[in-house]
Amino acid sequence: MFDTVLVANRGEIAVRVMRAATELGADTVAVYSEADKHGGHVQYADEAYNVGPARAADSYLDQEAIIEAARRAGADAIHPGYGFLAENASFAERVEETEGITWVGPSSASMRDLGEKTKARQIMSAADVPIVPGTTEPVSEAEEVEAFAAEHGYPIAIKAEGGGGGRGMKIVESADGIADKLDSAIREGEAYFDNPSVYVERFLEAPKHIEVQIIADQAGNVRHLGERDCSLQRRQQKIIEEGPSPVLDDDLRERIGAAARRGVREASYENAGTVEFLVEDGEFYFLEVNTRIQVEHTVTEEITGIDIVKWQLRVAAGEELAFEQDDVEVDGHAFEFRINAENAAKEFAPASGGTLATYDPPGGIGVRIDDALRQGDELVTDYDSMIAKLVVSGEDREEAIARSKRALAEFDVEGITTVIPFHRLMLTDERFVAGTHTTNYLDEEFDTERIQAAQERWGHEPAEAGETAETIEREFTVEVDGKRFEVDLEERGAAEFAVQSGGQASPPKPAGGENEDTGVAAADGEVITADMQGTILSVDVEEGAEVQAGDVLCVLEAMKMENDVVASRGGTVSQVLVEPDQSVDMGDTLLVID
Template sequence: MFTSLLIANRGEIACRIIRTARRMGLRTIAVYSDADREALHVELADEAWRLGPAPAVESYLNQNALLAVIKASGAEAVHPGYGFLAENADFAEAVAGAGSVFVGPPPDAVRAMGSKAAAKALMHKAGVPLVPGYHGDAQDTETLAREAEAVGYPLLIKASAGGGGKGMRAVERPADFAEALAGAQREASASFGDARVLLEKYLQRPRHIEVQVFADTHGNTVHMFERDCSLQRRHQKVVEEAPAPGMDPARRAEMGAAAVAAAEAIGYVGAGTVEFIAEGNAFYFMEMNTRLQVEHPVTEAVTGLDLVEWQLRVAAGEVLPWRQDDLSLDGHAVEVRLYAEDPGRDFLPATGRLDHLRLPDGLPGVRVDSGVQAGDAVTPNYDPMLAKIIAHGANRPAALRRLRHALEQTGVGGVTTNLAFLCDLLDHPEVRAGGADTGLIGRARADLIAAGEALPEGALALAALAELERRRAEVAVEAAESGDPHSPWHTTTGWRLNVETHLDLRFAVREVEQVVRVRYRPEAYLLDLPSGSVDARGHLADDGTLDAEIGGRRLRGAVVRRGHDLTVLLGPRAYRLIRLQPLAGAESDAGVDGTLTAPMPGKITKVAVEAGAEVDAGATLMVLEAMKMEHTIVAPAQGRVAEVRYRMGDQVEEGTELLVFEVAAEKEAGAA
């Protein structure tokens, strides 16, 4: 066994590999870009080396930089993780040329599966079933159109050199073929530098089932059963489980044998995945991923094995410790991928700072693989996956219950995520029943992605309570720093001389004003909510976590504040409010006769007012597009726009003064 390992990757997979390597007593070496200087994988490793600037092509895809670090660090072995250079045969050869062991298959095996068309030809020779289609070398439009007629419609055009849904088009009728072909070729060329395509019969209700295989250098190959990865959006997986629902032992053995035959046909070594598309009783080879898969934890959960450990052992020349008959399934496991993305905008990646992050670590039967921490930035440079959450149970219903509970304990503030979408997906009847096909998310899109949920009173109460508790903490600091810390003017109990007071907290929820009237009680507040008055008290932590008691009900959530914007995290759902009239002394994007500033970098997409305009509280002044979302800049009170400093289309930085605003002379009386 080698003694040092360089991980040529980042994020959660780098962290996952480091943990196993350190358990095995290996010295771990991380690499990082400028954007990842403070990243978790850098923190976990024994040492870390800079590769270059943030763009992947200048850092994690920069083979020369990686090879220089491999040599300088003395790394005896290199694990590529997945993505980036994990399936790059030239990099694998270069690692060996640098005197290190590449933890992965032989370069020839990678090349054999690098072209979908060539791989299918190999699989046909090995007797592995294939989807009817065309995988030939001729790529002119006339030949492809003729072959498409022979395959029959509907059909799929797929990039020969890649995956992940890039360069893929579904074609329903011959009249659409030429345009779809041109689009697929353009995308394939841009994504993989190779415009070649293949044609396949389009299966109407397919399932995506893949088989984990493992081989050593001594001629032994086994399969570790199957995973069902049918729940996908934009041809990319979001939920995976093992074993596949409804899989009977005979079919499992048949698919496992086909996967082993595929691996042996190319002289495979290490961990790999053979992917099949299945419909009815038939299954067909789709592709082989010559690396570890993102979803490998569900296989680990049901087999009790550490696949990374055995990648390292096989790379060191050890013999697989198991034969096929030694392997068995234990229970069921389901994994979801928590992404920074906006399901309501076709799952577009989202960027921003993780102002709040709570992951369900420590729950029974739940595993969390993540590479981010609170305060990290999610940038457009890399994949937006924040974490994988995996639940294992004695059976499928038990695993789903554990996973659903884990998602209820998860919270992310500062960036849009697919968390609520995942919960709704797991609750869908077809998912609960098992056996959902790859088209489910597309068909059920309207049910799974709500246009906008109504703000529950619990979230409104948490927002009000958080504002009150923030102000209490600020006043406590002001009092401690003043010459008279016991002055009654430093109280936040609503006391005023000879006056019974209240405070109105005003919020905007999708441009509708919500007012919470606050009255003070000993050690508590009385909040007037739309349905009535409730006693409320709570403790607000520095990260926004709020443990509250509202109307006799205990609630735990979080309220993340950025300027006027409040995001209330209640269970797996996030609700956005805008604070219209900040408490006196509270941090604000607008002061009395002051300025309104950009809460984050972005682009001005709308200017709704001109200088001199008289506006009411909550009126839209500007719209800023940031973090793939529109952020509305509103009037904090009734007043006048004295100056507009930017125009539509301007790019602005965080903290930039956008407008000068003058609050009207008459102000509502109230108490802080």
């Protein structure tokens, strides 16, 4: 087993991996950005190293900085968690080539093969795994997409080869949208996965999303650990997962599990991974392979009793799997609820900041919390919005639902808005309780007024600005040769710091600027502001341009997704206050239309 494991990630997944490593007798090393210097994963680790500023590209995605931190810490293994560099084959290869450090994950060769969706489809087809009709080679021209649509019909999906979880995927309903959607998918693929290649496949409109957890060792042993149902999604992003699926019969379950094993064996795959399928009308089709641990791995752990992260470390260290396929038993039922700092009543808009004034998670039998935040912590909004995962298990699905209702009612969070009211609502929803919901249920069928009512009934409003305690506690981070140390200082009667975000409303301000002398001439015009914190990917209009209602003004990347900012009325663009690659906060003025 390894002596020291560096976790190249942050938040709850970093803590999750560190706990597994600690139980196996290894020391743990955290890396952190400037935004995360007080993060829970930093507090948990035995050692912590600063790898750069808040921008992920300059810290958590800085491959050399992470490898250098591992060298300095004397780490003999790097676990990537999920997200960031977890599915980056180039980073995996750099770690593999670094003497004395082991990559905890599949080989870089397998990651490349299965990370490129067209190659993955070829591998699965060779293993006799059903695939959705689509191209097996990348496409680059709108004419190629049009030809595919002419043969298979609409809707179709344009997908980034390196994408996943809805990132880099664009749904096309007609020929009119092909060119723009193709360009957008290429942009997302290049921006997030450093791979501009895209492919096309027929889009299944109302499938169930079923995924199979697998683990494979270096000796060629492959096991699957049952399936999870991840069909409750908004904008292709999972929000509640469960296992086993409530809709699979024993025959279909056995066929899907066997197909997952055949597919990863064909790819000579090692370590943990997930094979995802779409199920519709009793048939299943390969979707993609996630070559990493997944957010929802906890569901499988609760119903099988198998610690997947420990087995990741053991397999990477050369151990063989200690159980046969027939030894894997699914016992009971489990749900995972992603506790995101989002307002479900406002189209799941992420919080722009705030402090966890109250953070009191539930407990009791069958309740598990994976998190890295504590009461009093400031919300970090530079990355994703998930602050915790609530995992609830029971003897059967009925008990798991009842227990989940109890646990969510106990979960007390104040200071920031979360999706807890939405989760409580879903546990009373007939379609969800029956297990018949599909991937398009929330986006296309659900009555959004019910979400608003749930938010009003069970939600907490963020605290008003200016509410501070009499005693001010300040934490200072001191770095000596890049290694982190902390100094705590308590002051009584100290002046408050100015509120920068998340407080009372202020006049519209240009992105990145001050409120006074802004030059924003709203007058009778429409001030277009950012609905969420993010980064401007493109500006599609110039000052003086004439626009119509519905025209795209700019594209804002937030929460790993592109969001078109559109005009709500026609007029003339009088001011453009942003530019590509610029970071903006919620409420920042982007453009003005007269």
